[in-house]
Amino acid sequence: MNRRLTAVLSAFEALLIVAIGIAVPLSVLTLQWALQFGFQIDWVVFWRAAVIIWMLGHGVDVTFQLDPQTALALDVLGVGEPFLVSIALTGFTLAMALAGVAVGRRLRHEPHRIVGELVALATVVLLSTVLLLTVSGVPGVLPSRWQAVLFPALILGLGIAIGSIGATNPARVRLRRMIAEGPQPWLAAGGAALRAGLGTVATVAAIAALLTAAALLAGYGQVIALYESVQAGVLGGIALTVAQLAFLPTLVVWTSAWLVGPGFAVGAGSTVSPIAVTLGPLPAVPVLGALPTEPSPLGFLTLLVPVLAAFAAGIAVRPRLAAAAASAGVEGGALRLWSLGVGTVSAVIAGAAMGFLAFVAAGAAGPGRLAVVGPDPLAVGLWMLTETLIGASLGLLAGGARLPRPLASAASR
Structure with missing residues (x-):
């Protein structure tokens, strides 16, 4: 493939990966919105909840602050104060890494592999930024901004690095030659x-x-x-x-x-x-x-x-x-x-x-x-x-x- 087609396909693949990750929690939440809440709540609330879940799935720290009525109803020690949730829903992490492996395997023999990989990572960073903007300013929810922008791309990049093992570009060929000539x-x-x-x-x-x-x-x-x-x-x-x-x-x-x-x-x-x-x-x-x-x-x-x-x-x-x-x-x-x-x-x-x-x-x-x-x-x-x-x-x-x-x-x- 030429450089432009490689970039377009990589961007589309990254878009699909992020969309599927959001769709998993959003589909369940949308069913609740329709069947359990009878369309009476603004759907944007469920969209934001799905985005927060997706962020937690990629290791993003999120600080929550419950409103006084909810905190009083829960009657849990410390729930009235801001609290941090930093433990990851690692199923999302694993899925993103495996998707990166698939991207790396697809690109490893392409002549413009580096272009495809960089475009895929840049697309995930861009989409993560857009998703962050959709939940910015929501009362009681404060995700770590830099983590929300970078962590999904870093996880995808790790998968791409694993999947690209065996690539045949000149740099990899030179590296293998150096290893072959080493001790x-x-x-x-x-x-x-x-x-x-x-x-x-x-x-x-x-x-x-x-x-x-x-x-x-x-x-x-x-x-x-x-x-x-x-x-x-x-x-x-x-x-x-x-x-x-x-x-x-x-x-x-x-x-x-x-x-x-x-x-x-x-x-x-x-x-x-x-x-x-x-x-x-x-x-x-x-x-x-x-x-x-x-x-x-x-x-x-x-x-x-x-x-x-x-x-x-x-x-x-x-x-x-x-x-x-x-x-x-x-x-x-x-x-x-x-x-x-x-x-x-x-x-x-x-x-x-x-x-x-x-x-x-x-x-x-x-x-x-x-x-x-x-x-x-x-x-x-x-x-x-x-x-x-x-x-x-x-x-x-x-x-x-x-x-x-x-x-x-x-x-x-």
């Missing part, structure tokens, strides 16, 4: 560490997803009881379900933090971890009915999950490390030090990645004690680093990290 043993060792670290995080997240599903099934009765206590009606129940689905990736990260050890909080002073559970008053959100009320019967043995995941990752990348060591002439005690070095780097990568996920899944969810919700990113990162260091190093050292027989015979020649 291959060190590059291979670095690649092994990266695979081991990210593989460990991915394994823990996959197990956490299964545990989250199991917890929802086990707590089905409590979840239904909370739905009934809310008395939101059919449309309100649908809206509540959609909101909880948008929050589902956050719950998976919370479960990951639980597996790693530090666990998470659902309000100031609370903790949910394998060895201790302290829950105070909780909001009537049905999905919270799946929270454990007792420590894990396995106790500290639960921490073996990330250790074993790291051990498996270490074993998986050991052949690559052995090949790199053989090409560098590393053997014996030096090979063991090499393995420990790769294990250490993989632990740093895993700790940083899990800490970042914990950071995304934490924040303020309301007034009072709900100002502290989610895992502690620093604690989760440090625990993950320690567990990965133990597991990955053992996996890399397992069996003495012997060279495969063909490599050993070739090295002896």
